Amino acid sequence: MTAHQIIFYCLAALILITGLLSVTCPKVFRSAIFLLFSLIGIAGLYFWMEAEFIAAVQISVYVGGIVVIIIFSIFLTEQAGKETRSIHPVRTVFAVLAAFSGMILTYLTVLNYDFVESNEAFDLNIPRIGNAMVATGEGGFSLPFEVVSILLLAAMIGCIVVAMRSSISKPDEKKLTESITEIDKA
Amino acid sequence: MIPVSHILFLSATLFFIGMYGFVTRKNLITMLMALELMLNSVNINFVAFNKYLYPGKLDGIFFTIFIIAVAAAEAAVAISIIINLYRMHKTIDVGAATELKH
Numbered sequence: 001m002t003a004h005q006i007i008f009y010c011l012a013a014l015i016l017i018t019g020l021l022s023v024t025c026p027k028v029f030r031s032a033i034f035l036l037f038s039l040i041g042i043a044g045l046y047f048w049m050e051a052e053f054i055a056a057v058q059i060s061v062y063v064g065g066i067v068v069i070i071i072f073s074i075f076l077t078e079q080a081g082k083e084t085r086s087i088h089p090v091r092t093v094f095a096v097l098a099a100f101s102g103m104i105l106t107y108l109t110v111l112n113y114d115f116v117e118s119n120e121a122f123d124l125n126i127p128r129i130g131n132a133m134v135a136t137g138e139g140g141f142s143l144p145f146e147v148v149s150i151l152l153l154a155a156m157i158g159c160i161v162v163a164m165r166s167s168i169s170k171p172d173e174k175k176l177t178e179s180i181t182e183i184d185k186a
Numbered sequence: 187m188i189p190v191s192h193i194l195f196l197s198a199t200l201f202f203i204g205m206y207g208f209v210t211r212k213n214l215i216t217m218l219m220a221l222e223l224m225l226n227s228v229n230i231n232f233v234a235f236n237k238y239l240y241p242g243k244l245d246g247i248f249f250t251i252f253i254i255a256v257a258a259a260e261a262a263v264a265i266s267i268i269i270n271l272y273r274m275h276k277t278i279d280v281g282a283a284t285e286l287k288h
Contacts, residue, residue, distance in 0.1 A: 032219065049193075106201075
């Protein structure tokens with residue numbers, strides 16, 4: 001077994017164990033920290049696959065962005081130390097069964113498929129990615145790039161609109177009932 | 187040399203761990219975290235296919251970049267909705283959001 005293989009299996013164990021802890025840990029903040037380690041393990045796997053650019057994007061967007069806003073929202077909703085409500089044990093059994101049957105089906109499909117691995121060198125230099133992102137011809141990704149930028153703009157505006165406190169408050173029900181009882185008295 | 191199927195086994199296991207979490211959790215933030223695990227397992231598949239099967243192309247890398255961008259937008263929208271729900275109900279349990287049922 002070479003060092004290359006040992007590193008892969010160590011990374012796989014890190015990703016799977018912390019991922020499993022992240023979905024089973026009853027405390028919300030702890031499960032966010034386990035998710036952080038799982039995402040770092042996935043970034044390490046990208047480094048192992050020689051996709052350094054994707055690994056850097058993974059660390060800056062997931063580890064530096066998404067996990068931080070998840071932790072912020074845990075603190076904003078005051079759930080940090082609270083244990084989450086657990087579901088009925090029968091439903092847990094069925095969830096495990098569904099996950100295992102899906103896993104076995106996927107394993108069998110992968111085992112029966114004959115992958116033709118190419119021997120070409122995988123060269124991923126960043127100027128090539130940058131040129132392909134704005135190219136419009138063969139092998140260019142300019143249209144999906146534009147679609148994703150418009151989606152991001154729409155999502156950001158949507159976030160601001162949803163999270164904004166509405167200035168028109170709802171009619172206060174307590175005051176309404178008070179005024180009704182006053183009218184009744186009169 | 188690791189065969190490509192071992193990387194696919196890893197990503198399939200991670201996907202179904204995420205699915206298990208999505209089905210069993212009742213808290214909206216933990217459901218969002220399980221969803222992030224599922225999206226990441228898909229990204230591993232794309233990079234592995236690009237590296238081992240079509241090393242001369244860039245399609246898998248670009249799909250990964252776009253999935254990461256969409257996941258970031260989705261997480262931001264989901265968290266703004268969760269915080270708004272918390273303001274209305276003082277809880278983020280999925281059972282509390284029943285406005286659209288009736």
